[in-house]
Amino acid sequence: MTGESPVAELLADNDPEARRHGAQRLSELKGLEAIALLARALGDTDWRVRKEAAAVAPSVVPRQAVIEQLALALNDRDNVGLRNAAVEALVLIGSDAVPIAVEALARLDADGRKLAVEVLGGVPHLVGTQALARALSDDDVNVRAAAAEALGSASLAGAEAQRLAVTALTAALADDEPLRRLAALGSLTRLEAKLPWDVFEPLTTDPLLRRYAIATAGRTHEASAIAALARATGDPAAAIARDALVALVACLVAHLGTEELARRELLASAVAQQRIRRFASAIDDPLVRGAALAVLGLLRVRSDMPALVRGLSDDDVSEYAEMGLRWFGQDAVAPLLDEGKRSSPPLRAATLSLIPFLTERADLTTSETLREALKSDAPEVQAAALQAIAVTGNAADLEFLALHATSSDARVAATACAAITTLASRHVLEGRAMAERIRADSPLAVVGCLLRGVSAKSAGIAGDIEFLRGALDHDDVRVRRAAVDALSAIGGPLAAQVVARALADEERDVVLAAVRALGRMGQAEPLILLLEGVHDTAVVAGALRALGEASPGRAFDAAWGLLRSDDPMLAASAVETIGRRTGSRRDEGLQVALDHRDPGVVKSALVELSRHISPKILARIGQCLDSPSYEVRRFAAELLADADDAATHTLIRSRLDRETDPVVRDALTLALVAHAVKEAP
Amino acid sequence: MTDWGRVDIPLAPEDFRLLRDAVGARMGLSLAPSTRPSLERRLRERLAVVNAKSFAEYYHYISFDSGAEDEWDALYDLLTTSETYFFREDYQLRAFQDEVLPLLLEQARSRRRLTVWSAGCSTGEEVYTIATLIHETNLFQGWEVRVFGSDISKRSIAVARRGVYGPSSFRTTPKDKRRAYFIERPDGAHVVERIRSMCHFGQMNLLEADKARLIGRVDAIFCRNVLIYFDPHARRSVIDLFHERLYPGGVLLLGHSESLLNISTAFELLHLKEDLVYRKPRTFQPVP
Numbered sequence: 001m002t003g004e005s006p007v008a009e010l011l012a013d014n015d016p017e018a019r020r021h022g023a024q025r026l027s028e029l030k031g032l033e034a035i036a037l038l039a040r041a042l043g044d045t046d047w048r049v050r051k052e053a054a055a056v057a058p059s060v061v062p063r064q065a066v067i068e069q070l071a072l073a074l075n076d077r078d079n080v081g082l083r084n085a086a087v088e089a090l091v092l093i094g095s096d097a098v099p100i101a102v103e104a105l106a107r108l109d110a111d112g113r114k115l116a117v118e119v120l121g122g123v124p125h126l127v128g129t130q131a132l133a134r135a136l137s138d139d140d141v142n143v144r145a146a147a148a149e150a151l152g153s154a155s156l157a158g159a160e161a162q163r164l165a166v167t168a169l170t171a172a173l174a175d176d177e178p179l180r181r182l183a184a185l186g187s188l189t190r191l192e193a194k195l196p197w198d199v200f201e202p203l204t205t206d207p208l209l210r211r212y213a214i215a216t217a218g219r220t221h222e223a224s225a226i227a228a229l230a231r232a233t234g235d236p237a238a239a240i241a242r243d244a245l246v247a248l249v250a251c252l253v254a255h256l257g258t259e260e261l262a263r264r265e266l267l268a269s270a271v272a273q274q275r276i277r278r279f280a281s282a283i284d285d286p287l288v289r290g291a292a293l294a295v296l297g298l299l300r301v302r303s304d305m306p307a308l309v310r311g312l313s314d315d316d317v318s319e320y321a322e323m324g325l326r327w328f329g330q331d332a333v334a335p336l337l338d339e340g341k342r343s344s345p346p347l348r349a350a351t352l353s354l355i356p357f358l359t360e361r362a363d364l365t366t367s368e369t370l371r372e373a374l375k376s377d378a379p380e381v382q383a384a385a386l387q388a389i390a391v392t393g394n395a396a397d398l399e400f401l402a403l404h405a406t407s408s409d410a411r412v413a414a415t416a417c418a419a420i421t422t423l424a425s426r427h428v429l430e431g432r433a434m435a436e437r438i439r440a441d442s443p444l445a446v447v448g449c450l451l452r453g454v455s456a457k458s459a460g461i462a463g464d465i466e467f468l469r470g471a472l473d474h475d476d477v478r479v480r481r482a483a484v485d486a487l488s489a490i491g492g493p494l495a496a497q498v499v500a501r502a503l504a505d506e507e508r509d510v511v512l513a514a515v516r517a518l519g520r521m522g523q524a525e526p527l528i529l530l531l532e533g534v535h536d537t538a539v540v541a542g543a544l545r546a547l548g549e550a551s552p553g554r555a556f557d558a559a560w561g562l563l564r565s566d567d568p569m570l571a572a573s574a575v576e577t578i579g580r581r582t583g584s585r586r587d588e589g590l591q592v593a594l595d596h597r598d599p600g601v602v603k604s605a606l607v608e609l610s611r612h613i614s615p616k617i618l619a620r621i622g623q624c625l626d627s628p629s630y631e632v633r634r635f636a637a638e639l640l641a642d643a644d645d646a647a648t649h650t651l652i653r654s655r656l657d658r659e660t661d662p663v664v665r666d667a668l669t670l671a672l673v674a675h676a677v678k679e680a681p
Numbered sequence: 682m683t684d685w686g687r688v689d690i691p692l693a694p695e696d697f698r699l700l701r702d703a704v705g706a707r708m709g710l711s712l713a714p715s716t717r718p719s720l721e722r723r724l725r726e727r728l729a730v731v732n733a734k735s736f737a738e739y740y741h742y743i744s745f746d747s748g749a750e751d752e753w754d755a756l757y758d759l760l761t762t763s764e765t766y767f768f769r770e771d772y773q774l775r776a777f778q779d780e781v782l783p784l785l786l787e788q789a790r791s792r793r794r795l796t797v798w799s800a801g802c803s804t805g806e807e808v809y810t811i812a813t814l815i816h817e818t819n820l821f822q823g824w825e826v827r828v829f830g831s832d833i834s835k836r837s838i839a840v841a842r843r844g845v846y847g848p849s850s851f852r853t854t855p856k857d858k859r860r861a862y863f864i865e866r867p868d869g870a871h872v873v874e875r876i877r878s879m880c881h882f883g884q885m886n887l888l889e890a891d892k893a894r895l896i897g898r899v900d901a902i903f904c905r906n907v908l909i910y911f912d913p914h915a916r917r918s919v920i921d922l923f924h925e926r927l928y929p930g931g932v933l934l935l936g937h938s939e940s941l942l943n944i945s946t947a948f949e950l951l952h953l954k955e956d957l958v959y960r961k962p963r964t965f966q967p968v969p
Binding site for chain 2: 017313322353354357383387410418419422485512538568572610630631
């Protein structure tokens with residue numbers, strides 16, 4: 001026995017893994033022993049032990065003594081690892097560490113001051129930002145540059161700190177100290193400062209600063225910047241071209257409608273095009289590869305299609321590939337479909353699903369290719385083709401869609417039915433004629449879908465309701481459901497009467513379809529009867545939603561009693577119903593739902609509340625930052641990002657200091673950034 | 682009626698957040714705000730199918746309707762479209778074959794049973810690759826060798842079970858291996874029976890720990906390029922599951938850009954000549 005605590009024994013072990021576990025357990029100790037062992041672990045020879053010790057430092061008590069110990073470590077001249085770990089620990093401790101770091105700026109040597117600057121950069125705070133702005137004039141060149149870099153986090157300390165940092169950094173751009181200018185440029189980028197292009201333009205001629213000036217220019221969002229960025233993608237230095245490319249795409253996304261300007265510049269430079277193509281295929285960085293793919297679409301060159309389609313299957317860049325294809329526009333349709341034919345089924349499905357975004361109406365070749373895709377063995381390809389035909393097809397396609405309405409694959413059959421309805425609603429005469437023609441000998445589900453589609457855009461005709469009444473007795477549940485949907489599209493008291501009959505169907509799917517149909521048809525009475533007499537929660541929830549359409553006032557009263565239901569399905573439907581109304585009782589009801597134990601219900605209520613914001617509502621959303629559910633806390637933080645009042649900002653700032661969940665911390669940080677950006681000069 | 686003719690049914694930011702959370706809680710996937718247009722495109726097909734007039738309504742359906750299980754299966758297929766190929770990241774496979782398998786041979790000698798789990802196997806290429814690597818070592822003759830592949834997507838598992846592949850699956854496959862382990866037929870390259878018989882597949886959501894326990898204990902887990910798409914909470918729970926499922930001394934192989942650096946775990950690092958893998962310590966150490 002050594003008499004040492006188990007943690008001390010672990011920290012003295014020869015095995016770094018044992019010492020790392022010892023560091024993890026430091027918070028079990030208190031007082032002098034804890035602080036001494038923390039200092040030992042922070043100075044360990046193994047980086048994993050130091051990292052673990054830094055992570056645990058905020059939970060070691062007493063905190064003030066820990067901070068003082070860490071401040072001493074900043075001045076240690078021998079152990080670099082200890083000094084860096086002390087910086088990391090002070091940053092994790094947060095705003096309590098700011099006063100001692102500010103004080104250290106006036107007391108320590110240049111190396112120590114640089115570390116204090118790093119602490120202040122890691123703990124954004126107005127007082128710290130003021131100290132950093134002063135440190136831009138420090139005697140030591142490295143401290144000055146570090147201060148410029150650290151000011152890049154100032155937006156997290158609020159709008160005032162953001163303004164102060166941007167002003168100080170912009171002034172620093174004007175002098176001739178390269179290191180500080182470089183850091184200032186980087187920080188202005190991080191601060192998302194929207195400075196005029198003429199601030200950066202002179203810097204683009206400086207070989208050292210050009211790259212950073214280009215990257216920062218992405219925020220200016222001025223037409224002249226877009227042109228300059230497009231030109232810079234052909235810069236002889238690959239690093240500059242990469243930054244320019246990423247900045248260009250950021251600019252284009254922020255200012256849709258400026259694509260043609262960028263395109264003209266890019267088409268004028270063969271070097272730029274060559275480089276973009278290389279970036280699209282041979283760069284590890286997904287941000288650069290993605291930006292290159294997006295811009296490739298802008299060039300609208302057919303031979304780039306294989307790269308764009310390959311990009312669709314790469315999760316790292318698929319969003320950019322899709323953006324590029326949308327920028328490619330209608331000209332992409334034919335090569336995209338060609339390339340899709342040569343691709344694996346998931347990829348082919350992805351190409352097909354993009355067609356409705358590229359063209360409103362399919363030409364002859366496109367139609368043939370889409371119909372060809374319907375013959376694929378892969379359900380995902382068939383489903384995507386059905387959807388594309390529904391949007392871009394013509395009346396003749398109805399026959400092709402009908403072939404798939406009875407597919408053995410449920411996904412394909414359901415998609416085909418929806419597609420028939422959509423297409424028939426656009427081709428009413430042909431849809432009606434087809435329904436009449438095939439009524440006797442085709443699957444009734446197809447007829448139901450056709451009638452539903454045509455009835456949505458034209459009055460039903462005598463005989464339809466009678467036909468659909470018969471279909472409600474069919475033994476195929478899909479037919480009965482299609483009949484209900486068609487009757488709801490026809491509308492009127494007689495159709496409603498027939499639909500009400502389907503409430504007694506033995507299949508829940510049909511009952512729910514009837515419930516929804518009655519809501520759309522404005523039939524409150526059968527829904528109220530249902531609410532009073534049924535215990536199936538899915539049907540009750542559906543009936544409540546439907547009643548919300550048929551009779552919002554009566555639905556509101558019915559929903560009130562369900563807000564506190566233990567069943568999330570019922571409570572969520574109540575939230576949805578109440579959220580549709582306006583007035584103080586609505587807000588009162590939604591606030592009741594904020595106390596529900598199910599995070600999904602709470603988030604639904606938050607969404608509804610956020611549609612009509614008032615100071616009182618904001619405060620109530622703010623209280624959700626204390627929810628035990630991290631999902632609710634994150635959601636609340638994201639909603640509060642849209643607010644721009646000082647009280648909300650202070651609230652978020654204070655919650656950030658004590659929030660430990662990384663996901664919620666990110667959301668709180670982004671909310672602070674959003675506030676600061678709104679306030680930015 | 683949901684009208685596909687209006688392709689601009691918008692996915693509002695607040696509805697995106699609700700769907701993001703629902704997908705995160707159910708599948709572990711982390712959907713960044715930049716994925717909103719893509720999610721909108723992928724889900725539009727489903728709106729019409731389930732008769733939802735808006736994405737908000739669709740969210741309520743998948744979150745609160747007890748009949749939405751089938752819909753989740755469709756979502757798994759729609760949201761996991763990653764492609765893979767045989768012999769991907771070959772340096773890691775070499776490390777597995779040359780260094781990890783001999784270690785496992787010693788550890789599992791008394792059991793004479795070797796089980797490897799490919800978690801998130803997509804269309805199965807990795808599973809068959811692992812089986813060929815084990816087969817080539819000749820170390821486990823007479824053993825019960827099982828390579829189990831799981832994926833959340835039923836569609837992917839169906840492809841994996843079929844074991845028939847097209848050219849894109851062979852982009853880095855050496856010719857001799859293709860000749861040895863595949864039979865070329867008009868519909869594609871078929872995995873040979875001696876490799877197929879070592880491989881088993883099942884649909885599994887890595888967040889459903891109870892179902893994962895049906896696999897039993899395993900000697901090695903491949904989970905490459907899966908966790909990078911997970912949110913931190915899901916990542917944590919999957920890593921804990923892996924730790925629980927491994928025999929002491931069992932190894933976890935992650936993708937080259939993945940690490941457990943920011944996750945406190947009871948795994949230890951095992952330095953190999955060409956790679957780093959994680960190992961469950963032979964003696965128990967509590968997860969902090």
